[in-house]
Amino acid sequence: EPEVTQTPSHQVTQMGQEVILRCVPISNHLYFYWYRQILGQKVEFLVSFYNNEISEKSEIFDDQFSVERPDGSNFTLKIRSTKLEDSAMYFCASSVTVLGGNTIYFGEGSWLTVV
Amino acid sequence: KNEVEQSPQNLTAQEGEFITINCSYSVGISALHWLQQHPGGGIVSLFMLSSGKKKHGRLIATINIQEKHSSLHITASHPRDSAVYICAAYFGNEKLTFGTGTRLTIIP
Numbered sequence: 001e002p003e004v005t006q007t008p009s010h011q012v013t014q015m016g017q018e019v020i021l022r023c024v025p026i027s028n029h030l031y032f033y034w035y036r037q038i039l040g041q042k043v044e045f046l047v048s049f050y051n052n053e054i055s056e057k058s059e060i061f062d063d064q065f066s067v068e069r070p071d072g073s074n075f076t077l078k079i080r081s082t083k084l085e086d087s088a089m090y091f092c093a094s095s096v097t098v099l100g101g102n103t104i105y106f107g108e109g110s111w112l113t114v115v
Numbered sequence: 116k117n118e119v120e121q122s123p124q125n126l127t128a129q130e131g132e133f134i135t136i137n138c139s140y141s142v143g144i145s146a147l148h149w150l151q152q153h154p155g156g157g158i159v160s161l162f163m164l165s166s167g168k169k170k171h172g173r174l175i176a177t178i179n180i181q182e183k184h185s186s187l188h189i190t191a192s193h194p195r196d197s198a199v200y201i202c203a204a205y206f207g208n209e210k211l212t213f214g215t216g217t218r219l220t221i222i223p
Contacts, residue, residue: 031209043158043201045210056209089156104148104211106158 002026006092006107013114016081021110023075023092032075033093033104034067036060043091049075082114117141117206121214129222134189136217138202141183145205149176149187152199152216161187161200194221 005024013019025032034046047057049067066078075094079086089109096102118141128134138147146165152158162169162176164185169176173192178185189196197220203211 033210035211037156042215043203043211043213045212048209050209058210091158103160103163105160106150108155108157111156 002105004092004094004105004107006090006110008110009108010111011113013082013112015084015114019079019082019086019112021077021079021090021092021112023077023107024073025075025092025094026105027073029094029096029105031055031095031097032067032069033095034077035091035093035106036088037091037109038085038088046077046090079112082112084114087112087114117204117212119202119204119212119214121202121217123217124215125218125220127220127222128192130193132192132221134187134192134196134219134221136187136200136202136219138185138187138214139183140185140204140206142206143180143183145207147178147185147202147204148211149185150201150203152201154198158201189219192221194223197221 007022032049035043037043045058047061047067048055064080068076089111091109092107093104095104120139122137148163149161150158151161164178173190175188199216199218201216202214
């Protein structure tokens, strides 16, 4: 069974520090996503990435956030200056296409705690 | 506004019972996922459907486009089915809009 892998599984960081969350999507997938889930709340969309550029982003995804696919296998989410409210589980996901019967695969998540 | 609502929020049942979790959405969708979230947090897609019905083992998912409603059924429930089940929909774009989830507990 193919899988999306994420690192780190858990990170604690000081407020104001930069954080990079890493993901290795499934190799033949073309669409990549970041979602987040604040404790006790719904999962929320952050950003989608296709053909080496952002294809859609939410209002949460402000200038403090950026995504990159630096080497053709990794997909990263950077938070430049973390705030307490960035504490959440961050999920990376990938899919072959958006629809067309192809499902989406999620990683196990990276739990970010900002103190 | 694109919204996904689920019910119930919590469901506790005895092993062997037939389980139904409901999902309704506000406007037309392209497709809908039923997802399972384990206690550790990982999310797995169980079904993606845009019409009709799909079955995988003891799990059945149905969708009624006209009524903007989908259901997830579990037959012969087992304690290992205990998890959070989430309905999430594509409203004509690339992002999934998630429901709040249903926490299912199956008691032996």
